[in-house]
Amino acid sequence: MNMFFPRPSLHSLLVVVCFGNFAFGVARLPRDEVQTLADIAKTLGKTNWDFSGDADPCNNQKPWTDTNPAEGFEYGVTCNCAFASSTVCHITSIVMKAQDLPGTLPKEMARLRYLEEIDLTRNYLSGTIPPEWGSLSLVNISLLGNRLTGPIPKELGDINTLKHLDISMNNFSGELPRELGNLTLIESMLLNSNNFTGELPDTFGNLTTLKDFRVGDSHFSGQIPDFIKNWTNLEKLLIQASGLTGPIPSGISLLTKLTDLRITDLSEPEAHFPPLENMKGMKTLILRSCNITGQLPPYLRNMKNLKTLDLSFNNLTGEIPSRFVALAEVKYIFLTGNLLTGPVPTWTKKDV
Incomplete structure (x- = not known):
């Protein structure tokens, strides 16, 4: 028996391809990152994220992201969905400003290998900074205005991509690790209003990209270091009630910006x-x-x-x-x- 099958037209082929892209090409967050986000939420005390069913934290909608936040109360998960021909997303930013979070800092953040920003400004978080964060390629860390304690882990000095570090208005203590002098891309380092002691590490003389440096309201010792003359890109310098002694070094004349x-x-x-x-x-x-x-x-x-x-x-x-x-x-x-x-x-x- 002769069978006849009509040759498909170009139009029908286009319909199939377009439908395939629509059905199977939607970018999604891998399930292991969804689980990691659930673990992070539990550690932070974030209770309004719903992980039931087919949760999609990258959809830019509530409760994952506030589309019209008041200034200072921004929160959200930001994803980059350009991986694997725009079929795979990865979390790049977690921002939770003034969300009354009562938990601790999650070491699980280190499992988000594409994470660039952690902003947990003005919450009620306690505990210490996980040294595991040092394995990430972060650009911004903001922990301003929490109840965090303990010394700064030396592992933060391994984040050679870091540009902004704000840990002010907490209860951190101890001496600053010399390893922070390895942050050669750092532009702002805000350490004020803590309980730090000791001298500013001489390795800080390497931080020539600094534009904003603050160490007020602490318990440092020693003189204002002469190495500040290396910070020729500095635009803002705050050393108020820091515990440091004078005199102001003459090398400050080089900070013309x-x-x-x-x-x-x-x-x-x-x-x-x-x-x-x-x-x-x-x-x-x-x-x-x-x-x-x-x-x-x-x-x-x-x-x-x-x-x-x-x-x-x-x-x-x-x-x-x-x-x-x-x-x-x-x-x-x-x-x-x-x-x-x-x-x-x-x-x-x-x-x-």
Whole structure:
């Protein structure tokens, strides 16, 4: 018997191919990553993620991601779905800001090999930073405003991709590990408001990509290190009530990109005003209670972008120079607690 099968048309072939892509080409998160995310949620105390059925944390919908969050309360799981010809997703970011999370930091994060960002800002998390995180290729870690304790694991120094580290406003303690000096791509390191002790490691002199460094409100010891002169890309430096002592090293003159300099509460010895004349872009200059002696340096009048000047509680002497009329547009000037003499200039808008 002769059988006849009609040759399929080009149109019918296209329909089959398109249907196949629609049915079988949808990018999905591997089941092992879904399970890892479930383990992470349990450790964090995240209770509103539903892992029943065919859960898809990469769908950019609630409860996985808030599509219209209030500022400071952002949360969500971000995925890269470009793997295996756009058929496989991997988690690249976990953000949980101000979600009242009561748990601990999950070591299970280390199983997410494509993870680049961990942001758990302003929660109630306790415990320590898992050393397992050191195996990841993270770019951003933010643990600001939790109840975390213990020393910083030296393994964080293995994350040579890290650009932003914010662990401020916690209860971390101990000395900073020298290995953090291996973070040669780091741009911001915010360590303020903790219970750190010891000196700043000399390996920090290697952190030449730093733009923002903060160590205020801690219990460090030793002088402000001279190696800060290596941080020539620095834009913001905060050393307020850090436990470090003076004087401010003269090498600070090399940090010409500084726009925000805040150093306070330095114990003896006394020192002259630091050389800041090359910092023409300075906007905030706070050198309060730093045992600075001598007269006000003339170069202050050349800081045309200055908005806040606080030199209070030092041992400054002499008069306020008449040429300082150039500072008339500075919004806040504080000179109280010094040994200044002469009349208050008429150009001042507020009590000085």
